[in-house]
């Protein structure tokens with residue numbers, strides 16, 4: 323466990339969302355001073371108030387930031403540097419799960435999704451490496467959706483695959499230098515109501531592989547503590563990632579296309 327002074331913080335991106343919130347509570351349970359970020363000032367303030375009630379005396383700081391905006395990220399980094407924090411943990415959780423046929427994207431939407439899912443995580447990683455405590459943990463939420471190319475979820479799937487590739491490589495660059503880097507590939511997580519509906523709509527497979535945000539957050543932190551390269555939380559996610567590989571890619575693609583063409587969702 324990484325613990326230290328009030329100046330040694332855990333940064334949680336996407337803290338205002340379902341999984342980010344679970345990471346905030348899990349880090350707070352370890353007594354780690356928190357730095358929360360998301361886009362919504364109001365949601366950040368509400369989360370800080372809840373945390374203060376449950377963990378009185380635990381230092382928490384927060385700042386809203388649109389992580390797709392390089393200037394806003396620079397301002398966030400300047401704020402953190404100004405406070406002289408050192409980063410002991412980064413939980414890269416922020417993400418957007420737009421799901422639709424690629425032909426239905428606008429240029430604006432596709433840039434947004436690439437930026438929030440990949441560029442933001444990489445930029446945060448660079449910042450925390452440059453401003454790290456003696457030991458640093460980086461946990462990144464990729465997705466089981468990145469294991470196979472996913473028609474009708476293609477950009478999301480590819481952006482999550484990029485995260486896994488990048489953080490695997492980064493981990494090797496930092497091996498033996500006090501930095502533990504773990505990538506998480508969760509299946510469905512019961513967070514927003516529309517996500518819950520999607521999981522339920524996928525029938526048995528959706529339900530048996532889905533997990534609560536608290537489960538994913540706790541298992542992720544345990545994995546980075548043990549310096550695991552990759553975690554796919556839950557037996558069925560490991561199964562889904564491994565077993566269908568025995569089928570030809572063309573068969574897998576057609577199966578995924580049939581199922582995923584039925585769901586469409588947007589994000590802003």
Ligand SMILES: NC(=O)c1ccc[n+]([C@@H]2O[C@H](COP(=O)([O-])OP(=O)(O)OC[C@H]3O[C@@H](n4cnc5c(N)ncnc54)[C@H](OP(=O)(O)O)[C@@H]3O)[C@@H](O)[C@H]2O)c1
Pocket residue numbers: 335336337338339340341342359360361362365387388389390415416417418419438463464465466508509510511512513514517590
């Ligand atoms: N839920 C699932 O089934 C599932 C499965 C596998 C992987 N994941 C991944 O887990 C992560 C969290 O998912 P979730 O279900 O908790 O989603 P969520 O509730 O929608 O939370 C998304 C978080 O990302 C933040 N965010 C979105 N766009 C942003 C931007 N431009 N700049 C800064 N922050 C931004 C949101 O901030 P605001 O609310 O303040 O805008 C929010 O805190 C995502 O990376 C997702 O891809 C989810």
